[in-house]
Amino acid sequence: MTDLKLVDAWWRAANYLSAGQIYLSGNPLLREPLRPGHIKPRLLGHWGTSPGLTFCYAHLNRIIRERDLNLIYVMGPGHGGPAAVAGAWLDGTYSEVYPGVSQDERGMARLFRQFSTPGGIPSHVAPETPGSIHEGGELGYSLAHAYGAAFDNPDLVVACIVGDGEAETGPLATSWHSTKFVDPVRDGAVLPILHLNGYKIANPTVLARIPEAELVSLLEGYGHKPYVVSGDDPMTMHEKMAATLDEAVSEIARIQAAAREGGSTGRAAWPMIILRTPKGWTGPREVDGVPVEGTWRAHQVPLSGVRDNPEHLAQLEEWLRSYRPEELFDDQGRPVAALREQVPAGDRRMSASPHANGGLLLKELDLPDFRRYAVEVASPGATSAEATRVLGGMLRDVITGNPRTFRVMGPDEVASNRLSDVFEVTDRVWAGEILPGDEHLAPRGRVMEVLSEHLCQGWLEGYLLTGRHGLFTTYEAFVHIVDAMFNQHAKWLKVTRGIPWRRPIASLTYLLSSHVWRQDHNGFTHQDPGFLDVVVNKKAEVVRVYLPPDANTLLSVMDHCLRSRDYVNVVVAGKQPAPAWLTMDQAVAHCTRGIGIWDFASSDQGAEPDVVMACAGDVPTLETLAAVDLLRRELPDLKVRVVNVVDLMRLMPDTEHPHGLTDRDYDALFTTGKPVIFAFHGYPWLIHRLTYRRNGHADLHVRGYKEEGTTTTPFDMVMLNDLDRFHLVMDVIDRVPGLAVRASHLRQKMADERLRLRAHTREHGEDAPEITGWTWPGEG
Template sequence: MDTALDVHRALTDDELRRLDAYWRAANYLTVGQIYLLGNPLLREPLTRDDIKPRLLGHWGTSPGLNLIYAHLNRVIVARDLNAMLVTGPGHGGPAIVANTWLEGTWSERYHDVARDEAGMARLFRQFSFPGGIPSHVAADVPGSIHEGGELGYALSHAYGAAFDHPDLVVACVVGDGEAETGPLAGSWLSTVFLNPARDGAVLPILHLNGYKIANPTVLSRIPEEDLLGILRGSGYQPYVVSGDDPATVHRTLAATMDRALDEIAEIQRRARSGGVVERPRWPMIVLRTPKGWTGPREVDGTQVEGTYRAHQVPLSGVRDNPAHLAELEHWLRSYRPEELFDATGAPVDELRTLPPHGDRRMSANPVTNGGVVLRDLTLPDFRDYGVDVREPGQPMAGATGVLGPWIRDVIAANPQSFRLFGPDEVASNRLGAAFEVTDRAWMGATVPGDDHLSPDGRVMEVLSEHLCQGWLEGYLLTGRHGVFTSYEAFIHIVDSMLNQHAKWLKVTRAIPWRQPLAALNYLLSSHVWRQDHNGFSHQDPGFIDHVVNKKAEVVRVYLPPDANTLLSTMDHCLRSRHYINVVVAGKQPAPNWLTMTEAIQHTRRGLGIWEWASSDGGSEPDVVLACCGDVPTLETLAATELLREHLPELKVRLVNVVDLMRLQPDTEHPHGLPDKEFDTIFTADRPVIFAYHGYPWLIHRLTYRRSNHDNLHVRGYKEEGTTTTPFDMVMLNDLDRFHLVIDVIDRVPGLGARAAHLRQQMVDARQAARDYTREHGEDDPRVAEWRWVRETDPTNP
């Protein structure tokens, strides 16, 4: 407790009484949601039939959340603040639902849950009940952008929401259990990236109630001097509020919140006055209150309040234990509901007038329903940035390097609504053109030799994939756009965060008042086939497999084969809504196959026959060579040329896949091909040799229902890799051109005996290529410098 504060000036006695009444009302509604199936206003003594058969929910953190919510409402009204709340302890779902009902937003969103006795009964019944709402601060809850069931992301989401929202204050409750996670620990460093001149502010509130499910929390048990040192070292000025006397805590928290907001206002005033913008020390609050405060102090002679036993349901045997039932009724009546709700069951007038109104309510703030404030990006015409492909395979250019100038101009055209996120890899992934118009966001110290660091930078780089993901999610959820670029192997670090965002997108599709968000766009480069220099640790294409596990209506995966197709794909992704788009593209110089017109058409189709590379002459082929990904496409085309040279009578159809989801049936994915169309392209009975960028079994999984699946043979990454040459890398995984020719010989009926000599040549060619790398340390130029040669019609030279 900060004794320098004049705690008695912050609240009048009447304000204290009204705040405490609002807090009691929120606590009553919270307990009611956990326990009650009927009799919401206790008009009759509680009976067994009034209790839910399954008691679910978390009481322990809820009274602290209700306290914070009430006090935030006070300062919003007093200061006319534009504010929102991110709730780290997502298990406090009933608390936040209680507040949204008290301030009216819940009833506006769900008309059958009115602010009366019948509505209160429905409010109680729906919580953690079949056909109702989840126990977390889920997407169903107005004002929520963060479910919090999985811990660690509250603070990064809060900062993402504050970027480019200069008048927004984002209060963020960090639970002391959550504070033990790695992502949350990294999130404290976000002060280095928040610019008070152009961004909003984040007010972290570290809620220390002492316990997790069954153990004490680390930050509640270390010496306070150490705790405050950690927070000060991260750029904060922490203010401590602690105690278990409600009146004292109310007064102290009110005074502390006023001080914090005064300091935020002064920080922003100085930064926006035209002087030098420097990194400030931002205020934050450390709130220590008992776990399960105001609940049962003891149950069956054992302490509950202030211990881990208050974490979930303090009285668990209520339906079958009369003593517990009586204790529950005593607990509920201790909040004096007759003072809080009128004869109809509505909150009494002074409670209805205490919260802010309209959009100033945290549960109704438009930015918390980001699709409401979302505006389309101004996108330059991507066709102006393409590669001039005069013939397939020429010129050589890295796809992401070609994309970079377009991304640069997207940034320039959208200075308040688009940012590029990446873990120290924007330049490495060849998107350095962005630095022609912006810098890396940076509020820390700079020294001579630093490269493109500025408080005004729009490139967000920090060596934490968790932090990049959390920032971007917060940015998207509050109505903006962005791209996350990463090495392919290490995007796995955010697998679980992607899970949560995908679930959010899936659920919100069915919530009528939730508006679609800008897509979450991943651009994965430095991919598995060109991580030969870094080695096995950097070789993993499995993020695609993880993404494909999510609901079909929210995930898309694209593997453009060249630069022009990448441009067309990214333009599509930045225009899309409510998806997770994963785009995998190479950064190294590579052949470019399609003109811009062809690339646009190919991207729209999702997959298609490359007639210029096929030799089936529009008739039924002997074999289909399919490819997906830039390196597999290169190797497949090289294999096609070998077959054309050595087996000219063989009719080969080459199919390239950009949109991976086209492989699924249309009954499984919105982008899926109908069976008849699939069979038309891939045939119903001919061998299909498929060269795929990632793990080969994914292609089998996507196509197992197709009629020709038994004839499908897939080559891809099979966990073979090391520090070696690019071609040796594909040979290690049997994805090379020579092995693809062998696969054709082995699988086309009747070809084996006739092509035995060619098969042996291919085996020898693989060994020769391997020997060359071992002797010279690089790939044989005949392989490395291979270029596609268009076949000439002898009748039309």
């Protein structure tokens, strides 16, 4: 075994670098007495968790080197950035990807100055940090990311350091159950290290204050085999941690060998470590007579007045010199040879692992030709199809062609969302007990279902970030549960686009079905299309929103999304029988444009339209075409143009989004002064947000979901929100000049139809046959 004094020396060096990042803007090696001018004007950062993280890093380095492990880290504690950056600089990776931050005194000075400063790097473990796949800005997702990284990576070990504050979150509490979804034959292993330093920002943490026997029982109940390492004496702790880490890694190897060589099929009790250390370990014990080390006061900056308070400045210098930097760095400021020898070789360095830069490992999906699954369309609307069921056939073959690099994840809704064809070739992952009568459960399935949207998204993010592909399918209303996770991933992608050494990864694609307009049976709680508003808030270069109106356009859109890189794609598609409007060739052309005039439904050929009927979404498209049918019969001289939007971002100006239309192209579609009646899948104001700079915006009238819902029929649902065909006709009459008087009888007829049809639903409990049986008339 490595001399633990050398492990301690590496740890001291990492602690020195961590504290230096928080405090120093000059004199990085203390070659002269510390002066106020050497201190940063703004002291930002988090010391409290850093020494525990560097302690783990030092010991993981040792075991990687001794056993030639393929291992990456995930650091869950929110602002442990100094520790991860220190580790990457000590092992040389940081200077390789940022040559200006060289591994010498000059580079150390830059390392310190850049930390948590304008134009520098964040205080958390961020995309800029080599070796990271986990953004530390929000707590709760580290363990899910770690397991996502381990799936289909049989030679990988992921050491996940879980902060005790983070351990209080719901997503993290659920993530302990990920052991029930690990296959020791096909997957790698996660080694959770629950780092208990006792405090959050200002309060004790729950798991640090319960009796140890209760904590061990809790984690055993989750299915783990806990090992406890506790104390504050450095050398004693090094001995304990080294022995425990050796045993835990050996236990992982035994579990995998039993499954891979011995055929063991039972669910294993995977090892994990409970690490108790003082918060702010090795830092100031007291400041101004008040305890700091081991208390919540060590959370951020233990000595905050060092520029103005000579006693604090002297105490800071004493603290920094306690690490004996003169022993750790040579005359040029490089780590001494003994420290460099503690670093694993090449890609075995945690900060240099290609698994932490997944684009380096990413392989193209072997995708089937999506045209093979086309719905035959003899004429618009003559054929009915369940769009997501059709997609299920394509996804089945995607799984077949990519048996180790593609997974579908969802919260118990893959079958509910009509993707059941995937179960012809795969099962749901399940390492737990399987009973007679269970269907499609197996340790090696490609579908992952657990009733936690957080866990599904966290797994998928970890899977994508380490170089694989996947799809997240869920009910539209409940994707809101992962709003914050989406935010963090979108921010990660936005930042990585500006980091040359970060290679593009497969896009995160959401398929939202069971959507707002067909949740009539489940009621108001299941009716919410607002995720689109959340997505559109993010930077234009990383978000895409697609609203395919039928099955063939869904196939084309999904093929595009699965080929894309570094985006978040949101696809909203219905699962209920609905008209198929376009042939496959027409669908490909329409999706390539992203927006277009539907000639078969328009009556303005060769002339200016009197009104533009726009639509985005399957149900809004159906209601728009039904309204156009009424207008053609009732007002045959009215010139109507129908514009369908598949790619929502086409509505934005080309100066604001890569998919945006030029003003000229937008005006050619929507005109500059004619009324536009826009039937939209989501909240109406989103369309106004996207188009507010456009010519003719004052003539744009949007119908969509306006927070009116209940348990009712599908058509009553659209009537509740004034999105129905009759109301759209009324909107045309109200907005086309000259129609308000001339077509007043028709307007009254439309209002009467709404009343009649509502009464029908109340009396019969279903929509009237003329609604459910309506089809496009088929001429044109």
